[in-house]
Amino acid sequence: MYNSRIVGLGKYLPDNVVTNDDLSKMMDTNDEWIQERTGIKERRWIKEGTEDTSAVMGAKAARIAIERAGLTKDDIDFIVFATLSPDYYFPGCGVQIQDMLEMPTVGALDIRNQCTGFVYAVAVADQFIKTGMYKNVLVIGAEYHSGGLEKSTRGRNVSVIFGDGAGAAVMTREEDNSKGVLSSHLHSEGKYAEELIVAGPSIKHWVPEILEANDPDDTSYYPYMNGTFVFKHAVVRFSEAIVEGLKTNNLQKEDIDMLIPHQANLRISQFIQRKFGLRDDQVYNNIQKYGNTTAASVIIALTEAWEEGKIKEGDNVVLAAFGSGFTWGSVIINW
Structure with a gap:
């Protein structure tokens, strides 16, 4: 394999x-x-x-x-x-x-x-x-x-x-099994789906209803987020996913060379950084410049960290994310 x-x-x-x-x-x-x-x-x-x-x-x-x-x-x-x-x-x-x-x-x-x-x-x-x-x-x-x-x-x-x-x-x-993606860890908890959601359009809320209603008070087409609830779950699940990845590969938090977290909120990233005792140069954040770009955020941040020379061959790189669904996960890479 x-x-x-x-x-x-x-x-x-x-x-x-x-x-x-x-x-x-x-x-x-x-x-x-x-x-x-x-x-x-x-x-x-x-x-x-x-x-x-x-x-x-x-x-x-x-x-x-x-x-x-x-x-x-x-x-x-x-x-x-x-x-x-x-x-x-x-x-x-x-x-x-x-x-x-x-x-x-x-x-x-x-x-x-x-x-x-x-x-x-x-x-x-x-x-x-x-x-x-x-x-x-x-x-x-x-x-x-x-x-x-x-x-x-x-x-x-x-x-x-x-x-x-x-x-x-x-x-x-x-072909070198000690290099590249070492493991990935994926999770979901669908009972919290409505805490971060766009409810419409959907098969239940379809085009005829949209056209007929024309209701300015209908906010189902805009993103809804229970921010405090999401934040509390995010800091827990981020940590769990990172720990799971480290344990699977017999790594310690001290072995992390670069953490690329999903750019959801700088406060979440800073909380995780403090919890794992990581230095500023071990965590890459660019939400200040780009906001939350959802599925694009981790790859944009990874690209920029590599472009800036902050990721080198042999580094242990951790990708971690949490979001709507709820879903969360991590990927452990030896660069």
Whole structure:
């Protein structure tokens, strides 16, 4: 059985920077209020009239990752695309990537695990490679949040958090079982699904109802989050997933060279950092610049940490995420 390893990374962020002061012109909020609760200073939102969508941004990041891997589009055997904001209700973005990159008719799979999406996607790709079914798998996380946010005082608790962006990784076969993805750990607890949710549109709340109702008080189409409840669960599950991964590989917290947490809230990341006694240079955060980009956040942060030389060969890298579902998980990598 093979291991898998990441050999190419890429990211794409829209040019349009939206600061906290910009948001204060749309809703009753301010820079101090947002930074105190989330750590976010600015985010990227797709500007109206541009070509960017989740799939388009994913394709842009993918081209960079494939080139950095020293491969071509024809070398990719399979596509895994993680997002909660697909271009269409169906089909998924994975097949759009196959078309946009003019790839052979390879398989494409969409992952709908929200903030944990990229961690799940890496685990899925790893299994395809481990079994020998595929050699090179393209994994993408991309989100277009800004088009679905309620940009008003009523929606501010959610709208100030989220940003748009995409990241991509090329994973390939690794014959040295001490290198690459060592293990992945995935969990869910669906009884809390409604604590972080977009309730509509859905099969239960479908197009005729939308068209007929035209109800300005219907908020089911906007994200809802029970923030305090989510925070309390996140800090527990983040820790559990990291500990589980370390124990599986006979590692101690002192063996972590780089932790890449999902960029949900800077306060969550700081809590986890303190709990594990990690230095600032052992944890990578960029939520200050980009907000929460959900399935794209871990891969964007991983790409930036690698670009900045903060991840080196032989480093123990931990990816961890928690989000809607609830879902959570971790991936342990020897780089």
